[in-house]
Amino acid sequence: MAMEGIFTGIAASMRELLAGAPPWLENLSMGFLYLVGVLAFIFLNALYLIYLERKISAYMQQRIGPNRLGPHGLLQSVADAVKLLGKEDIIPRGADKWVFLIAPILIFIPATMLYAVIPFGKGMIAADLNIGVFYFLAVASTTTIAILMGGWSSNNKYTLLGSMRSVAQMVSYEIPLTFSVLGVVMLAGSLQTSQIVMAQEKVWYVLLQPVAFIIFFIAATAEVNRAPFDLVEGEQELIAGPYTEYTGMRFALFYSSEYANLVSVSALAVTLFLGGWHGPWLPSWLWFVIKLYIMIFIFMWVRWTFPRIRIDHLLSFNWKVLLPLSLANILVTGVGIKIYQLLTLGRW
Amino acid sequence: MLQQYGIIAIFLIGGALTAIAALLVNWIIRPKLPPVGSKLNTYECGLETQGPTWIQFKVSYFLYALVFLLFDVETVFLYPWAVRFQVLGLFAFIEMIIFISILVIGLWYAWKEGALKWQ
Numbered sequence: 001m002a003m004e005g006i007f008t009g010i011a012a013s014m015r016e017l018l019a020g021a022p023p024w025l026e027n028l029s030m031g032f033l034y035l036v037g038v039l040a041f042i043f044l045n046a047l048y049l050i051y052l053e054r055k056i057s058a059y060m061q062q063r064i065g066p067n068r069l070g071p072h073g074l075l076q077s078v079a080d081a082v083k084l085l086g087k088e089d090i091i092p093r094g095a096d097k098w099v100f101l102i103a104p105i106l107i108f109i110p111a112t113m114l115y116a117v118i119p120f121g122k123g124m125i126a127a128d129l130n131i132g133v134f135y136f137l138a139v140a141s142t143t144t145i146a147i148l149m150g151g152w153s154s155n156n157k158y159t160l161l162g163s164m165r166s167v168a169q170m171v172s173y174e175i176p177l178t179f180s181v182l183g184v185v186m187l188a189g190s191l192q193t194s195q196i197v198m199a200q201e202k203v204w205y206v207l208l209q210p211v212a213f214i215i216f217f218i219a220a221t222a223e224v225n226r227a228p229f230d231l232v233e234g235e236q237e238l239i240a241g242p243y244t245e246y247t248g249m250r251f252a253l254f255y256s257s258e259y260a261n262l263v264s265v266s267a268l269a270v271t272l273f274l275g276g277w278h279g280p281w282l283p284s285w286l287w288f289v290i291k292l293y294i295m296i297f298i299f300m301w302v303r304w305t306f307p308r309i310r311i312d313h314l315l316s317f318n319w320k321v322l323l324p325l326s327l328a329n330i331l332v333t334g335v336g337i338k339i340y341q342l343l344t345l346g347r348w
Numbered sequence: 349m350l351q352q353y354g355i356i357a358i359f360l361i362g363g364a365l366t367a368i369a370a371l372l373v374n375w376i377i378r379p380k381l382p383p384v385g386s387k388l389n390t391y392e393c394g395l396e397t398q399g400p401t402w403i404q405f406k407v408s409y410f411l412y413a414l415v416f417l418l419f420d421v422e423t424v425f426l427y428p429w430a431v432r433f434q435v436l437g438l439f440a441f442i443e444m445i446i447f448i449s450i451l452v453i454g455l456w457y458a459w460k461e462g463a464l465k466w467q
Contacts, residue, residue, distance in 0.1 A: 319464045
């Protein structure tokens with residue numbers, strides 16, 4: 001199993017290289033190494049998920065999709081990225097300049113920070129916080145602030161409406177998202193992502209928490225603003241939502257952090273429900289990546305299958321269906337655990 | 349423990365620096381002539397923008413936001429309880445059932461009073 005240790009080996013040799021250095025320097029450079037790895041992962045994913053999304057949507061609609069640049073159009077996203085790099089920088093006349101400029105930077109920060117607690121493989125986690133899941137949910141919700149900043153500062157009615165919708169969506173879907181995770185936390189008895197993965201060695205939590213998984217999936221779709229919950233940037237009504245006035249690299253930052261959020265939410269779903277990096281024969285990180293892309297594919301499949309739903313339906317579905325369901329799930333999980341404890345341990 | 353938060357800090361600063369670096373590359377490569385004329389107009393499907401944008405308008409989800417606040421605070425109590433759930437015993441479970449049912453009654457009341465209706 002030489003494949004298993006590729007990434008942990010790099011980290012170990014880096015630590016060896018820094019053996020004589022003071023501990024703060026060692027930690028600093030290790031953190032830097034993790035950061036570089038995560039950033040490479042984010043950018044590669046953003047580039048190729050856009051390509052993948054276009055291809056998948058094309059095949060689902062019986063089209064061909066991008067096929068001109070490179071074999072099967074593989075270089076299309078690279079060309080798009082290069083094009084965006086060279087684009088003019090337009091700040092609309094009426095915009096609130098500083099807020100407008102800061103928003104794309106602010107949206108990229110949580111997108112990066114989310115990856116710190118994702119266990120990519122055995123021992124492959126940047127910061128194994130003991131409040132990992134809680135940290136993830138807390139940081140993920142701050143994305144909305146950047147979207148609101150961008151939408152408000154553009155001084156454009158469409159962007160303002162889009163960002164207000166994004167707040168409405170966050171305010172609603174945050175609750176079932178956090179509640180659906182609670183069932184997993186109760187089973188694992190820990191918020192640490194690595195511990196939760198370890199607890200799933202025998203059985204994946206998707207089997208013990210099927211309802212929670214479905215709630216998590218629906219709420220996560222709303223959280224990353226994807227169809228059928230993409231009211232934030234519904235193209236037919238709001239042009240591009242909060243991103244309408246953004247050009248060039250600023251737009252690219254918004255766009256790539258959107259895909260980065262998609263990947264991190266899928267990664268959290270894999271970590272919490274699909275057994276993380278557990279799996280036979282193949283190296284652990286490869287298992288993680290395989291499960292991750294299956295999750296992402298399902299997200300895309302849903303996006304290109306369901307029509308967008310109306311905002312009042314969206315909110316009432318959340319408050320009248322998902323929230324009671326997730327509360328009931330906590331209750332049922334609690335009763336289940338207590339009965340299991342009584343049967344196996346003989347105490348409550 | 350503190351080291352791990354150091355890594356979080358590195359991710360925070362690193363994320364910001366990466367975004368700034370990307371914008372810097374954009375700044376180096378892009379055309380240097382500042383955009384003029386109608387390029388700077390607000391884009392609203394090609395029409396002139398009508399009236400100011402930053403006005404007071406009704407946020408229809410105001411009541412949702414209030415209910416959200418309630419349940420968001422509840423999660424703060426629920427998470428520590430969930431972590432220690434298996435150790436705490438039956439008493440804590442019943443306590444939490446009472447706590448949640450009080451909130452459910454609140455939700456039912458808000459529902460009954462029409463707070464969960466988009467107006």
